Amino acid sequence: MLELRLVQGSLLKKVMEAIKDLVVDANFDCSASGFSLQAMDSSHVALVALLLRSEGFEHYRCDRNISIGMNLGNMSKMLKCAGNDDIITIKADDGSDTVTFMFESPTQDKISDFEMKLMDIDSEHLGIPEAEYHAIVRMPAAEFARICKDLSSIGDTVVISVTKEGVKFSTRGDIGTANIVLRQNTSVDKPEEATIIEMNEPVSLTFALRYMNSFTKATPLSNTVTISLSSELPVVVEYKIAEMGYIRFYLAPKIEEDEDEAIPQA
Amino acid sequence: MLELRLVQGSLLKKVMEAIKDLVVDANFDCSASGFSLQAMDSSHVALVALLLRSEGFEHYRCDRNISIGMNLGNMSKMLKCAGNDDIITIKADDGSDTVTFMFESPTQDKISDFEMKLMDIDSEHLGIPEAEYHAIVRMPAAEFARICKDLSSIGDTVVISVTKEGVKFSTRGDIGTANIVLRQNTSVDKPEEATIIEMNEPVSLTFALRYMNSFTKATPLSNTVTISLSSELPVVVEYKIAEMGYIRFYLAPKIEEDEDEAIPQA
Amino acid sequence: MLELRLVQGSLLKKVMEAIKDLVVDANFDCSASGFSLQAMDSSHVALVALLLRSEGFEHYRCDRNISIGMNLGNMSKMLKCAGNDDIITIKADDGSDTVTFMFESPTQDKISDFEMKLMDIDSEHLGIPEAEYHAIVRMPAAEFARICKDLSSIGDTVVISVTKEGVKFSTRGDIGTANIVLRQNTSVDKPEEATIIEMNEPVSLTFALRYMNSFTKATPLSNTVTISLSSELPVVVEYKIAEMGYIRFYLAPKIEEDEDEAIPQA
Numbered sequence: 100m101l102e103l104r105l106v107q108g109s110l111l112k113k114v115m116e117a118i119k120d121l122v123v124d125a126n127f128d129c130s131a132s133g134f135s136l137q138a139m140d141s142s143h144v145a146l147v148a149l150l151l152r153s154e155g156f157e158h159y160r161c162d163r164n165i166s167i168g169m170n171l172g173n174m175s176k177m178l179k180c181a182g183n184d185d186i187i188t189i190k191a192d193d194g195s196d197t198v199t200f201m202f203e204s205p206t207q208d209k210i211s212d213f214e215m216k217l218m219d220i221d222s223e224h225l226g227i228p229e230a231e232y233h234a235i236v237r238m239p240a241a242e243f244a245r246i247c248k249d250l251s252s253i254g255d256t257v258v259i260s261v262t263k264e265g266v267k268f269s270t271r272g273d274i275g276t277a278n279i280v281l282r283q284n285t286s287v288d289k290p291e292e293a294t295i296i297e298m299n300e301p302v303s304l305t306f307a308l309r310y311m312n313s314f315t316k317a318t319p320l321s322n323t324v325t326i327s328l329s330s331e332l333p334v335v336v337e338y339k340i341a342e343m344g345y346i347r348f349y350l351a352p353k354i355e356e357d358e359d360e361a362i363p364q365a
Numbered sequence: 366m367l368e369l370r371l372v373q374g375s376l377l378k379k380v381m382e383a384i385k386d387l388v389v390d391a392n393f394d395c396s397a398s399g400f401s402l403q404a405m406d407s408s409h410v411a412l413v414a415l416l417l418r419s420e421g422f423e424h425y426r427c428d429r430n431i432s433i434g435m436n437l438g439n440m441s442k443m444l445k446c447a448g449n450d451d452i453i454t455i456k457a458d459d460g461s462d463t464v465t466f467m468f469e470s471p472t473q474d475k476i477s478d479f480e481m482k483l484m485d486i487d488s489e490h491l492g493i494p495e496a497e498y499h500a501i502v503r504m505p506a507a508e509f510a511r512i513c514k515d516l517s518s519i520g521d522t523v524v525i526s527v528t529k530e531g532v533k534f535s536t537r538g539d540i541g542t543a544n545i546v547l548r549q550n551t552s553v554d555k556p557e558e559a560t561i562i563e564m565n566e567p568v569s570l571t572f573a574l575r576y577m578n579s580f581t582k583a584t585p586l587s588n589t590v591t592i593s594l595s596s597e598l599p600v601v602v603e604y605k606i607a608e609m610g611y612i613r614f615y616l617a618p619k620i621e622e623d624e625d626e627a628i629p630q631a
Numbered sequence: 632m633l634e635l636r637l638v639q640g641s642l643l644k645k646v647m648e649a650i651k652d653l654v655v656d657a658n659f660d661c662s663a664s665g666f667s668l669q670a671m672d673s674s675h676v677a678l679v680a681l682l683l684r685s686e687g688f689e690h691y692r693c694d695r696n697i698s699i700g701m702n703l704g705n706m707s708k709m710l711k712c713a714g715n716d717d718i719i720t721i722k723a724d725d726g727s728d729t730v731t732f733m734f735e736s737p738t739q740d741k742i743s744d745f746e747m748k749l750m751d752i753d754s755e756h757l758g759i760p761e762a763e764y765h766a767i768v769r770m771p772a773a774e775f776a777r778i779c780k781d782l783s784s785i786g787d788t789v790v791i792s793v794t795k796e797g798v799k800f801s802t803r804g805d806i807g808t809a810n811i812v813l814r815q816n817t818s819v820d821k822p823e824e825a826t827i828i829e830m831n832e833p834v835s836l837t838f839a840l841r842y843m844n845s846f847t848k849a850t851p852l853s854n855t856v857t858i859s860l861s862s863e864l865p866v867v868v869e870y871k872i873a874e875m876g877y878i879r880f881y882l883a884p885k886i887e888e889d890e891d892e893a894i895p896q897a
Contacts, residue, residue, distance in 0.1 A: 474826065
């Protein structure tokens with residue numbers, strides 16, 4: 100038996116909006132420690148990892164580890180029917196082939212039950228080792244989203260280059276070139292407006308903007324985004340989810356002179 | 366000669382938005398008592414009845430009963446050209462084949478005259494008898510619109526079930542099922558947020574969501590909607606129009622096990 | 632060497648939005664006096680003239696007269712990447728085949744360089760003589776835009792008629808006719824809300840609404856628009872740009888009984 104009650108139900112709505120265009124079907128893994136998901140995007144280029152820790156739920160009951168397969172488009176359709184202030188409860192009985200989403204309005208005058216069929220999904224869980232990164236950039240999530248969107252109007256790929264002074268985002272297309280430089284900036288009024296660079300060595304890597312733009316759909320979840328770069332590893336684009344956990348997106352860099360998309364090395 | 370002057374012209378704009386997608390051409394009936402319309406939708410499934418009482422107009426002159434046939438799409442195009450604060454006057458001379466809409470800005474610095482050709486439309490006026498209903502639900506109009514929209518993402522029909530405790534809206538589709546329950550709730554800060562149930566006997570009826578969603582285009586006209594249900598009658602979905610009158614939509618319930626749409630029994 | 636620094640960069644963004652749909656490619660002319668453009672629309676019916684005087688720039692360096700050919704769609708794509716509060720600098724080296732747009736955020740923490748390829752464009756510069764007009768109407772720009780949009784839902788052309796009392800905009804279409812009259816009105820609280828008519832003799836001219844609607848894309852640049860009418864000249868629709876200059880659109884009247892579009896007589 101599974102019963103997870105999340106007072107801030109809008110978080111779950113935002114999580115679905117963040118990943119539903121990238122991943123079609125996926126297994127959600129429930130254990131005593133939390134509600135998580137790991138899935139490749141449909142073209143097997145990017146990887147999404149989601150964690151919502153059990154402590155973040157008002158009520159969290161998960162009698163045994165269970166994996167529930169859901170179509171994310173359908174799950175999103177149902178969660179869109181929850182009000183932004185609703186409490187959302189996810190329920191599944193042992194052995195049942197359905198999951199129930201219950202939405203309670205703040206006044207308790209409106210109670211909705213949405214029951215969705217589960218799916219059998221083959222998935223292999225990739226171990227993602229802790230790694231050292233050459234550079235880690237923390238910056239306002241909205242600024243990162245704006246940069247990825249702006250560069251997409253010029254080119255298809257972005258080169259992200261980190262030095263001690265700042266981080267540069269570059270692209271090149273038929274109509275010209277674009278370079279956007281953000282300076283390290285820690286002395287801001289609001290901590291979430293800071294751009295903070297931790298760098299062990301300079302790094303310059305190329306990524307498909309299409310995926311970067313897709314990752315930025317998680318922007319409503321967090322004021323800041325953390326981008327971890329290493330020349331030997333996929334980039335990690337992480338959005339923290341309040342006190343509960345995170346969404347992390349992994350994407351392998353493109354090899355220069357090679358227009359094909361590389362397979363992530365996660 | 367007909368001359369109807371409506372200070373709150375935005376009401377007429379909202380009325381057109383509420384019915385123009387449901388009804389293509391219709392006769393507006395003008396008499397000493399008011400400006401009214403009764404029309405079937407183009408697929409002859411739903412019925413719309415509109416009444417704007419003469420007392421609601423600042424000036425109301427209607428020398429003799431007259432029926433003016435208009436294309437609602439064209440009428441809507443013209444009324445969209447009125448500002449939201451404009452005074453609207455509807456004018457028609459006896460025997461004329463045109464109607465004039467005059468829009469006056471609040472400062473009187475902008476005066477618009479739109480003249481539209483009238484149409485000859487065959488229509489029979491259905492007598493709608495006063496009836497007893499098994500249950501009458503009054504609820505916030507925006508909540509009803511939200512529920513119809515949400516259920517449409519899951520299924521094609523809605524079952525509306527009323528008991529003393531509350532009203533339940535249910536649907537079923539390929540991806541699962543949905544039940545939304547509103548509790549009777551009369552102790553709210555604002556009267557328009559109440560959900561009030563008058564019930565003689567429990568009732569459970571099925572309707573096409575497509576029509577219900579169409580009816581909810583009248584939501585901007587009123588804070589509340591009243592749904593009158595009886596197993597032997599079409600449902601009535603009524604939006605009151607300020608102090609002036611109402612829009613009522615009639616729709617026959619679907620017979621269970623029967624996927625075809627029934628003809629209203631109005 | 633050309634280097635033009637504009638603190639209120641959003642002006643340049645608005646200028647591009649105003650003309651990019653009308654003109655595909657155009658030469659911008661830079662001289663000591665300012666940055667200007669004169670171009671026919673792609674169907675050679677309307678003429679656009681833009682002037683940004685050198686005094687309006689924070690820094691203006693233009694060593695010699697130079698004409699730089701740009702695709703306005705591409706230029707607009709790049710300028711859209713500037714923030715609304717950004718300072719924009721336009722730079723071009725002598726003999727270079729590119730132009731650079733630099734965007735600086737107000738905090739100087741984000742610096743963007745967009746480099747665009749220049750084009751060779753044949754253009755002839757038309758002399759536009761100073762002229763006497765029969766009537767000049769100054770009115771709120773948003774009101775003019777609203778009127779052109781509203782009339783477009785009824786007909787294809789607008790007749791603009793000016794008398795001492797006011798200005799009338801009329802159209803006619805399949806569904807009927809429309810007349811919108813604005814009274815001269817100088818006693819308003821805010822000067823930009825005035826409708827002011829200077830008239831030497833009454834005038835009534837017909838124009839294609841398609842072009843008028845296109846001109847109103849300049850509305851965000853100015854609170855007021857000035858319409859100069861003469862039966863022997865193209866109409867001039869002028870939007871002043873703050874303290875810097877203007878955008879002027881020229882369009883020849885349509886000859887009555889003649890459905891073809893006339894060639895401007897500029």
